[in-house]
Amino acid sequence: MPPPGVCLNIMKTRHKKDGYGSLASPEKFLNQDFNQLKQYCLVQGVRYIDEFFPPDRNSIGQGVVNPSDLSRIEWLRPRVSKIVPNPAFIVDGVSRFDFGQGIVGNCWFLASIGALTFQNHILVQVVPLEQSFDEDYCGLFHFRFWRFGRWVDVVIDDKLPTIDGRLIFVHSTTPNEFWPALLEKAYAKVCGSYSDMSAGTPSEALVDFTGGVHICFQLADASPNLWQLMFRAAQSKSLMGCGTPQGETSANTVAPNGLVEGHAYTVTGVKQVMSRGEAVNLVRLWNPWGQGEWIGDWSDKASMASDFMEKNKNKNKKTVICVLSKLICDFQRMAMGDFCRFFSDLDICSLCPDFLDGNSSCHWKSSFHDGRWVAGTTAGGCTNYHSFWTNPQYRVKIQGLLDECAQKQGEKNMLVSLMQKPDKRNRRLVKNLHIGFMIYEAISIGKFPASFFNTHLPVAQTKTYMNAREVMEFFTLKPGEYLIVPSTFKPNETASFILSILSKAETHIQYAVSPPPACLNVVMSA
Structure with missing residues (x-):
């Protein structure tokens, strides 16, 4: 058995341009294939009903609708109901004027949609614009989101919850336009229910809209x-x-x-x-x-x-x-x-971090890596605990910048982000752990033992451990070799994470093959 802290399940998660899970070839959320489902519905002459997000109370969720109103909810299709006479997916383009908030407290999501409407090149990644209620209509729509390292294609039916013929969640200011309500339904499906969208920060949806x-x-x-x-x-x-x-x-x-x-x-x-x-x-x-x-x-x-x-x-x-x-x-x-x-x-x-630096001749590069804390082996907790050294360890080599990328004194040259992955589909049931990371100057090769952390202080670290989906810090690090140790605050907590490292130059990843790698070696220029 490998020693504690050995990274047995670390993989680089940046996909090839056309690889599965990329934007060009997104994963099928819950294994639902939009094209196959549409073809089946058209051949059979039926309208699609989503078995994984059915038009019932479970999809509404708890606490968002008064109990007395639950029985009044009617799920209606825009095309075959009395909501409007001539429904359309999009009317006169997409803009922030198109929608208003419903009864669920998801202003964070709507603020993110508002930002999305200003950037059409990003909007088309999330909202396939060729959809309509006219040609080849079968009550089936789809949207794309980035979810923890993978782009996913999310299929929904167009049954929308109404009371007295009025939409109870996001509604369009143009009565016959439905892209906002359908986009919200797709994201509610990803979150688990409409009520699972209550409370949040714009960053969550902004990341899920861009994967950036x-x-x-x-x-x-x-x-x-x-x-x-x-x-x-x-x-x-x-x-x-x-x-x-x-x-x-x-x-x-x-x-x-x-x-x-x-x-x-x-x-x-x-x-x-x-x-x-x-x-x-x-x-x-x-x-x-x-x-x-x-x-x-x-x-x-x-x-x-x-x-x-x-x-x-x-x-x-x-x-x-x-x-x-x-x-x-x-x-x-x-x-x-x-x-x-x-x-x-x-x-x-x-989509690209080059805006971080006013120097147009120098481009930031990013890399993303999957990791996992496992109770009893690779979940050592923070430095308050002697088991801290058993956490996953990442080696980073920072080389000098080229002349055209030369940085000013004290200018930030690295961004490190740590994002934890959920262990449940329902967003409101996810209990984020307190997470953070430490960065040390590396003075040896291989696994860093407990004695190293007893005698060396970190040169950089997160300001505090936070129970957030993602924590990040900007750093100014001189050329040299460093060790990044992501951890939960308490030991013996199991969770998966994505570690993102951004620098101003090309990133080179080296994997040890045998024996099993004690850490992931990352060679960067900054």
Whole structure:
């Protein structure tokens, strides 16, 4: 038997472009094949009913609908019911104006959809646009999500829960448009039920929409260059979401400043304007509720926008109107200082992490690796426990950067993310463990014994162990060899995880073959 901590089940999870589980060839969620099911329904002349997410109370879930209303719910198909006379999948394109929140508390999901509607190249990954209620209709639709290292294709029927002929969950502001309700149903299926979508953060859905790089910033200690990073993220067509802190009483209370407490918003853009002789960095926000608006500086009720128009009235009119339309429209806008003051966190999710660095000649590279903590063998807990050394260990070699990628003093050159995988399908039943990781300078080859961790301190680590789906940290590490040790806070807790490592240069993975590898060797340039 190999010694404790030996990584017997570590594999690189980045797929080949057309490999199974990739976006080009997604896995069939619950082994349901969209094309086969559609062909069967068309040949048999029947409309599809999903046996894995049936139109019943189990799919609604617990606590989201009043018990007295459960018996009133009727599952209706848009095409063959009295919801609307002429249903359509999409009407006049996809936009944030298309939907409103229903009775389930999933503003985090809707804020993420709002971000998705601004990036069509990402939207088409999630929402196959060729679907309709017309040609070859059989009550069958499908959507794609990234789920813990794999893209999955999710099949649903189009029976939607209604009361008195009205949709009770996400509904479209255009009555005969149904892509928002069907997308929500597909994600509810992945989560286990509609009620399993209650409460969350935009980052979860943003990652599931992109399969990309996710970075979270705590705005209370935001770096001075955060706005510049947001600007680059917007230029690179990233998805951004943010949240307000919880109120003293309950969530979703409108504060005196007009913002909703404990609520998710979409960051739809950033813009710099000159006002009163000074450059002002603005953040543009969208509330998925469609109501409740910031009333401070740069709001519709403030004088800044009026002053801006007045002082620029002699300039090119089209340019001024264009700038203001990007700022105002249906959004809320606020100065960067107020944004960091009144919002708690910012999530940025991108297909490519190059926006992290303003140097266009240098590209960040990412790698993803599956791992697992197993009680009694590879689950040693945090450094409070003598068994810490038995956790999975990852060796990383950081080489010097090429001249064109040379970094400034103190500039971050590595991002490490640790995401735990759920052990249950129903999202509300998943109990996230407290997870984190330590990074040490590596001074030997092979498995690092307990004595090493008794005599060496980490050079970098997560700020705290968190019971979150994902924890991450930015680091500045000098060239050399390092050891990354992901762990749960307590020992003997079993769970699977994905370790993501991002650097500014090519990533090389080396696997030991015999004897069984004590760790995964990762060679990187940063």
